[in-house]
Amino acid sequence: MTTIHEAPALDVDKLMAFVFKAVDEVGATLNTALVVMGDKLGYYQAMADSGPTTASRLAQDTSTDEHYAREWLNAQAAGGYVEYDATTGHYTLPPEQAAALTDPSSPAYLPGFFQIALGTTHDTDSVLQAARNQAGVGWHEHTGDVHDGCERFFRTMYNAHLVGEWLPALDGVVAKLERGARVADIGCGYGASTIIMAQAFPNSTFVGSDYHEASIAAARQRAQDAGVADRVTFEVASATAFTGTEFDLVTTFDALHDMGDPVGAAKHVHQAIAPDGTWMVVEPMAGDTVSDNLNPVGRAYYGFSTLLCTPSSLAQDVGLALGTQAGPARIRDVVTTSGFSRFASVAQTPFNRVLEVRP
Structure with a gap:
């Protein structure tokens, strides 16, 4: 006998609450593009510099069309990103939003976060096709906003926490870096983490590696611009094939979960690290369960x-597809399977967890 499932009665209030939640979600989705627009056109910076402004003045200050400036300002006001004074017709960027949207030295600097989100959604069609074909989409296949936004977002965290908090949380590592250590930065992207460490510890030498050739080209130029090319080198290499041995410190920033073979990468790190070395694995903040x-x-x-x-x-x-929210227990499984014997969570922020891995 076939059992017919009877649909539950609709609660109209709950339905409409969900509809308006969805409206808010669509507004937030569009705002991702608007924030990137405001960043790239210089709208936020102009507002921070000028104080209360109008659409006409913002357009003049940024050499853009007034119609776009007007609609952008109204959308930002509706979302609470800027304040609107109906009496004077002026728009103001509050100091808190200015810190988050215009100050690259602020630990709350956010434009990169929006940029990587916009770039990620731009490539949705490729992901849909990959899901149907049970395939993948390589990092190198994404739009430049993904690469640039990723570096800008995570560089904010590294500037704020890497030298002053994360490295000191590792047993004895800062002393080694001050004396002069050999460091490998795996999956370095544009080299932000590598360069920050090289600037802080001039007696140490650093090798950054990434499979993405365009990122390594950018990293080499940035090392030159930062004046650290004498002690930093970059190579195009996968995480299972980077060169060198006897590293005192190996680092992997927000990249282990992206790797196809994180276990193979961990085994390679185990072979390349000094017997008393440390592997610092920085991963997105996550717990061990979905809940x-x-x-x-x-x-x-x-x-x-x-x-x-x-x-x-x-x-x-x-x-292997660990996923961004792999959690410390899954990372522990990866590294202990690969021969490491010591594992500890030593620091965290709202966005990152720092793991200390030792042979």
Whole structure:
């Protein structure tokens, strides 16, 4: 006998509450593009410099069309990003938003976060096709906003925490770096983390590696611009094939979960690290269960995981696809399976967890 499932009665109030939640979500989705627009056209910086302004003045200050400036300002006011004075017709960028949207030295600097989100959604069609074909989408296949936005977003964290908090949380590492250590930075991208460490510890030498050739080209130029090219080199290499041995410190920033073969990468690190060396693994902040991650940060990271990080892993050999919200227990399994014996969570921020891994 076939059992017919009877649909539950609709609660109209709950339905309409969800509809208006969805309206807010669509507004937020569009605002991602508007924030990137405001960043690239210089709208936020002009408002921070000028104080209360009008659409006409903002357009003049940025050499853009007034019609776009007007609609952009109204959308920003509706979303609470700028304040609107109906009496004077002026728009103001509050100091808190100015810090988050115009000051690259602020630990709350956000334009890169929006830029990588916009770039990630831009490539949704490729991800849809990959999901149907049980395939992946490589990091190199994404639009430049993904690469640039990723570097800008995570560089903010590294500037704020790497030298002053994360490295000191590792047993004896700062003393080694001050004396002069050999450091390998795996999956270095544009080299932001590598260069920050090189600037802080001039007696040490650093080798950054990444499979993405365009990122390594950018990293080499940035090392030259930063004046650290005498002690920093970059190579195009996968995480299972970077060169060198006897490293005192190996670092992997926000990249282990993106790798197709993180176990193979961990085994290679184990071979390359000195017997008393340290591997610092920095991963997106995550708990060990789905329930642990049902929060605003987890929601954003699960979104990136679906559209960016998991497809990237699936495009590589093995394709383990740990996911952005892998959690410390899964990372522990990866590194202990690869021969490491010591593992500890030593620091964290709302966006990152720092793990200390030792032979």
